[in-house]
Amino acid sequence: MSYTLFVNLPVKDLSRSKDFFTALGLTHFGASEDMASVVISEQTQVMLLTEPTFAGYSRTEVADPTKTTQTILVLGLENPQQVDELVDKAIAAGAEPVGEPVNDGYRYQRGFADLDGHHWAALCLATPAG
Structure with a gap:
């Protein structure tokens, strides 16, 4: 289902x-x-x-999302370029960056807080070798 x-x-x-x-x-x-x-x-x-x-x-x-975090909304994307494009658009539209980008070989992720303070992340998972 x-x-x-x-x-x-x-x-x-x-x-x-x-x-x-x-x-x-x-x-x-x-x-x-x-x-x-x-x-x-x-x-x-x-x-x-x-x-x-x-x-x-x-x-x-x-809850006030600028003072507490109840959830992080993560959008899965196909490649790192899409992650950068989405987060850059969000920041250009008024979002605030959250944290540092993560690029550990398994994932590429960047975060932002929307206009109300809700925490979002854009994520691309690496395809496992094999």
């Missing part, structure tokens, strides 16, 4: 967040005044919800 994954993220300014993800080359699937869906792949979407709407679904207080 296969599932579709919807990741919900609280955002302060929905319009600004939509513009940010559009600048990364991602498309939107549906939107309302308090939420929008960003298509990552056929099986994965990130739902951007205004903080009050997100709080309505949450059973606990909405």
Whole structure:
């Protein structure tokens, strides 16, 4: 059985967040005044919800992603060039770099924090020899 994954993220300014993800080359699937869906792949979407709407679904207080990390959202890419292109687009659109690039022969990874402080990483895994 296969599932579709919807990741919900609280955002302060929905319009600004939509513009940010559009600048990364991602498309939107549906939107309302308090939420929008960003298509990552056929099986994965990130739902951007205004903080009050997100709080309505949450059973606990909405965390401030600029002060705590609850999750790191990792986008798997095909090669290091795509990793650099995506992270460079994110930074150009207002994201902040997170950490140092990792290039250990098994993976190439760079991180960034989006406009609301959510931690993202772009990752390319090396193909195992053999």
